[in-house]
């Protein structure tokens with residue numbers, strides 16, 4: 417019985433009601449016990465003249481008085497007993513009602529959370545759909561939050577599963593190549609020449625880059641980094657990137673131009689992180705632009721932002737691929753991108769970083785062979801900040 421009470425919220429509510437009723441009865445019975453004799457005598461004394469007129473008996477005899485008192489006391493006790501029984505019934509009905517209202521949804525959430533813990537992430541509890549959030553009581557809001565938490569868990573689990581699938585797929589190709597080449601070397605099918613070793617080394621290098629990219633991606637996706645925001649000038653940012661990539665542009669014979677107005681307002685950004693974004697966009701432009709092509713970096717103010725665009729005369733992007741470019745591992749031409757060491761993560765990381773700066777990033781292209789433009793917008797430094 418005690419363990420039932422301990423384990424069942426409904427029993428606890430019933431017992432609470434019982435205690436309240438019991439205390440009420442005890443208080444009532446005690447006060448009745450103490451007040452009845454004096455109150456009875458006082459009222460009887462007040463009634464004496466009336467009784468005298470009616471009956472002509474004068475003061476009532478002691479026996480009749482005693483009888484009246486005993487009967488009156490019995491009537492009061494009977495009334496009290498009936499009231500106690502009625503209160504008991506009310507307690508049973510009220511606790512059943514409260515249990516239905518409180519315990520049932522709590523129990524539903526308990527069952528749902530157990531199912532989620534067992535891996536059934538699609539489990540939800542019932543919430544009144546025709547009522548707005550503000551109109552729900554605390555339990556309704558708890559159920560709503562519970563469902564939101566379950567949805568997030570389901571989404572995270574989905575992303576995790578997808579990530580594992582994507583990562584294993586990405587790792588498989590270079591690993592198979594390395595393994596195949598090593599077997600070829602061991603069997604003597606492949607010559608033990610510098611080219612063979614260079615080829616294996618390049619694959620291992622790609623593997624290493626992929627792991628580094630993944631580390632970077634998991635860091636930005638989890639938001640486990642701190643932005644060191646400062647007012648920075650776009651021209652210095654562009655200069656750093658063009659200086660870093662200048663040699664590679666020369667080697668590939670692609671011209672690199674920068675057109676940054678001097679009166680451009682400063683933007684509020686983490687120099688390293690935004691430098692990384694621009695480096696990625698300009699690096700991509702170089703990678704996907706054949707020799708003899710041109711890449712230009714421009715910046716212009718627009719509303720409360722500065723738009724930085726990287727335009728190339730490269731291979732371009734078919735329109736249907738544009739919305740997916742910022743999805744991780746997405747590559748328009750897998751083999752081409754892979755050959756260039758691309759893992760399809762760079763733009764995803766760039767998107768996360770730009771959005772962490774309260775900015776936007778987008779891509780445009782008139783179509784294959786007609787070049788592309790990648791742009792991002794950053795908020796300018798205002799006096800309010």
Ligand code: ADP
Nearest residue numbers: 700701704747748749753758759760761762763
């Ligand atoms: P990757 O490391 O493969 O370049 P990104 O995330 O940087 O990964 O880019 C995703 C895909 O977007 C690339 O594989 C490529 O197909 C396409 N892409 C990116 N930049 C350009 C560009 N300047 N011109 C054409 N395609 C591009």
